[in-house]
Amino acid sequence: MALLEATNITKTFGGLTAVNDVTLIIEKGVIASVIGPNGAGKTTFFNMLTGIYKPDKGAILFDGKSIAGTRPDQIAALGMRRTFQNIRLFDNMTVLENVLVGMHTRLHVPFWQIIASAPGVRREETKARDEARERLAYVGLDAKREELAKNLPYGDQRRLEIARALAGDPKLILLDEPTAGMNPQETDAATGLIRRLRDDLGLTVVLIEHDMRLVMAISERISVLDYGTKIAEGDAHTIRSNPRVIEAYLGKGAAGAAA
Template sequence: MAPILEATGVTKIFGGLTAVDHVDLTIERKAIASLIGPNGAGKTTFFNCMTGLYRPEEGDIIFDGQSVVGLRPDQITALGIARTYQNIRLFSNMTVLENVLVGQHVRMKATPADAIFRTRRHREEERQARAYARELLHFVGLSGKEDWVSTSLPYGDQRLLEIARALGSRPKLLLLDEPAAGMNPRETEAMMELVHRLRDELGITVFLIEHDMKVVMNISEKVTVLDYGKKIAEGKPAEVRANPKVVEAYLGPGVLLGAQEEPLAEIEHG
């Protein structure tokens, strides 16, 4: 079976700065993969190229057999890629349920005229959307909070709401940008469990950016490492963790592995 995503030679330049430098990357279907690297390595820029926020100067990104380069973000979402953001982006004036409903609009077929005249098709689609939104909130653990204003949720629950909203578009590939950022240990464990359930129960491929090495090493089947926009390592977590180039990128030039068995285990912010 062909990979769900194949990126070849992806390059993004801002002025004289090459933020992503000829990156090749493959993600298998129903995998959990991570993209790591120090701050400024190009990780979020690569996500933005995948989702249509940026158009790369060079290279191609094939998703489920189709190039997404040059497509609008909404077109890419409709194809099956959804994402969350490093900084939480909820609709602050909407309820929890309404935020999840917004995530389903890309899949809805009713026309503006249907909505204005409250046609049977619009009413039925709205009923189904509300039911599905409640299912998603139950899945992520937010049942009973449907009517809360989104920004009144605790921080960890806001992260969960972002995921529920992204799931509203019924993605095949979910991009999570630092999903465990700012979470306490209990919330982090719950997030790791949720990521596994996304793959195991919903069949979604998950690709995440994360600074918490415990999260990365415990849930990833494949880890790709960027530094100054270049891919410097890729492989299974244990292979990447022991790679001298990776340790040097995080800790600085001249660092030796020495007797440390897990040199990256304690690095949570690079």
């Protein structure tokens, strides 16, 4: 069974169809990418998967459960986590606190115990801190855990977003432009990290990415959106030579010129 099955989903904003009847099936354990020119509907698509928008039409099954229209926090608790195109960290919190926030869906103490600062709460807190530090160590940021998020270099902020997404022990992680704004060294490090998420942690990874070198190197399956419609799908070799994809990126007539 696929981990994620989004079937025929559509989202319109006023007169604009941002995502048009798109189907995406993600098998467990793959690294997949969704690509397409600016405004193609990629982020809107992610926003429907993660509950930020409800699709106007279509079905989304995650791990066998129907989730279209489910709240983002509930979807996160089911094991689908994401990072954002525009980094969304709590700037004035420390690196460690940012990861602890990501774990809130998993704390198992009732609200009244938190108010009363009961021993059970302290135990949970210690456990949560240990786990958060483990995630930070995994992305290489444990030594910076007491720094404010806003003071981290850009590449570290993106890694912190990944650590926070990992804090919920997800099954599926959606990365929206994980290397945007990175220099080549940071991009190489991020590529290695994304591979390890799958190879070491067994996660399923779906990314939106504009860096074609990264997409082609890392993805087993690539889906291409253009004006909200899926125009191609397949492995890197298939996508690279698809005339509709070349046209979408380079304009009409480009496919012939590129051949």
